[in-house]
Amino acid sequence: MPSVKIPRKSTDTDMTPFVDIAFLILSFFIMATKFKPPEPVEITTPGSVLSQKLPENNAVMVIIDSSNKVYFTILSDKDKSKFDDIIENINTTRNLGLTPAEKTNFRQTFAVGVPFGSLKQLLATPADQQGAIKQPGIPVMDSANNELVWWIAAAKSAFAGQSLNYLIKGDGHSKYPAFEAVVSALKRNDEFKYNLVTALDDIPSNSELDLYNRRVTK
Amino acid sequence: MASIDTGGGDSGHKKGPGVKKAKKLSTRVDMTPMVDLGFLLITFFVFTATMTTPTTMDLNMPKDVKDEKQQTEAKESSVLTIMLGKANQVYYYEGKLVVDATGNNFKSTTFKGIREVIINKKKDVISRHQHDETCKKTQDKAKEKGDPDWEKACLDRDFIVVIKPDADATYSNTVDILDEMTINQVKTYAMVKILQQEIDLIKATEATNGIK
Numbered sequence: 001m002p003s004v005k006i007p008r009k010s011t012d013t014d015m016t017p018f019v020d021i022a023f024l025i026l027s028f029f030i031m032a033t034k035f036k037p038p039e040p041v042e043i044t045t046p047g048s049v050l051s052q053k054l055p056e057n058n059a060v061m062v063i064i065d066s067s068n069k070v071y072f073t074i075l076s077d078k079d080k081s082k083f084d085d086i087i088e089n090i091n092t093t094r095n096l097g098l099t100p101a102e103k104t105n106f107r108q109t110f111a112v113g114v115p116f117g118s119l120k121q122l123l124a125t126p127a128d129q130q131g132a133i134k135q136p137g138i139p140v141m142d143s144a145n146n147e148l149v150w151w152i153a154a155a156k157s158a159f160a161g162q163s164l165n166y167l168i169k170g171d172g173h174s175k176y177p178a179f180e181a182v183v184s185a186l187k188r189n190d191e192f193k194y195n196l197v198t199a200l201d202d203i204p205s206n207s208e209l210d211l212y213n214r215r216v217t218k
Numbered sequence: 219m220a221s222i223d224t225g226g227g228d229s230g231h232k233k234g235p236g237v238k239k240a241k242k243l244s245t246r247v248d249m250t251p252m253v254d255l256g257f258l259l260i261t262f263f264v265f266t267a268t269m270t271t272p273t274t275m276d277l278n279m280p281k282d283v284k285d286e287k288q289q290t291e292a293k294e295s296s297v298l299t300i301m302l303g304k305a306n307q308v309y310y311y312e313g314k315l316v317v318d319a320t321g322n323n324f325k326s327t328t329f330k331g332i333r334e335v336i337i338n339k340k341k342d343v344i345s346r347h348q349h350d351e352t353c354k355k356t357q358d359k360a361k362e363k364g365d366p367d368w369e370k371a372c373l374d375r376d377f378i379v380v381i382k383p384d385a386d387a388t389y390s391n392t393v394d395i396l397d398e399m400t401i402n403q404v405k406t407y408a409m410v411k412i413l414q415q416e417i418d419l420i421k422a423t424e425a426t427n428g429i430k
Contacts, residue, residue: 015249022256029263046390048397050275064389167274172390176302176383179392180411183279192281195274198393207333208403 046172047201049209054197055165060155061197062148063111064170068178069137071113072151075167083107085158086151087123093150096120113137116147140181148185156189169197275396280408296343296376300332301412302395303420304386307427308332312339317419324419326427329394336379336402343377379404382412384420 043063057078063071076082087106091098094116102120108127112119113135125133140148156164166186170179186194203210294313301309310332311323327335353372360371379399383392392409399407 015253019249019252019256022253022260026256026260026263029260033263033266046393048273048275048393049400050273050397052274052276054274168277170389170393172388172393174389175385176387176389176392177385179389180383187279187281190281192279194277194279196277196393196396198273198275200273201397204333204401207401208337209401212403 043169043171044173045169045197045199048196048198049201049203050198052195054167055195058159058162059165059167060152061111061167061169062182063113064168064174064178064182065137066171066173068174069113069135070140070148070178070182071111071135072138072148073111074155080107082155082158086154089154089157090116090119090150093154098123111135112151115139116150140185141177143181143184146181146185146188148182149188152185152189152191156191166191166194167197168194275393275400277396293376295346296339297378297380298336298339299380299382300395301416301420302381302383302387302391303424304384306391307424308395309416309420309423310335315415324423326423329391329398332395333398333402336398336404340374340377340402340404344373347373347376374405377404377406379407381407381409382416383409384412384417 043065055075057076059075061073061075063073065071074083074086083106084103087098087103090096091103096116096119098120102123105123105125105127109123109130110127112122114122115136115138118136122130122133122135138147138151140146152166168179168182183194186192203213297313299311299315303309306329307326308328308331309324309326311325313323316323353375356372356375357368360368381392381395381399383395396407398404
């Protein structure tokens, strides 16, 4: 009796469409990804319903971390010379005696969170090793010795004649007095308009803002 | 003996007997390692991608004015003062703070409850609105801008919310309450330093409510 032969099927599957999809997704993510800039501290920003875009240039960012430490940083990718202007200004007004190499290093320094006394030490450290330094934060709480006032003043003079945004990026858990001290430093430089960095929240439905938005878009 | 193929002669073209056929190699490539690599990269990019795009919120602070004549006047009846305490507690009073034998208008609530309070107060202020010339100007301005609500533009002009976070309030609370102003379309609000009397009241309320 002839035995019935079951035709043997290959277990190989054609992977080509799979590869197609995989690389399609891959290319999407490569395009869409914007790498997080290295941050000295992890900040969890509170949510807000407002959805303005964050300015990426011509901005000063003051960071308040969860333990109420204050950091100062400048966002100016287009014009790196602003960094030099600011550190030069700080160096002269505060008489810090920074070397040219230390001043150049300021360009790479992501955020400054040290009192003026320790600034030389911070800038003497190469930028990639600064993460290891424990920064105590810029002194702001004492209104007579609010060092942030000087930083803001230096930034203001470096960006003179251009628009300059003041971003405040606070951690949700930081306490209000730190925020108030930052605001008072800005106020003392006659700056009254700030942007608070937040994550996007949904607008509660049927609230007045929601109803208004619906009317406008109609 | 092995012979060296000179390339000439008849070996290439004519396939006579004895000439071995070149084995046909399959053109199929094993895709599995490629898929592996592809997905590895995908996972990497998914994890590093910053999905939450940061947004910003405007905050305008008034200039500190020492001269009392230049300070903004507010009708007592249309002011709502909101204070932020620890543990996400919110305290508020309408108009002037009264804590004596005649009454007590110092109340406590949470972030969920404060929206209701703001909405009610706003309604109350609007109901007492009196139309006048300056109001008409505000309306015309709004109309020019193309505001669909131009008729309502000045109804709530007297409504002022005063925000006073205390030392225990978090930054997140502060942003939340400012957000609440946007959600409820409160046009005039100010962040003001908290008074000692109010701090004492918050402390006392916290003690009675057992908030740590």
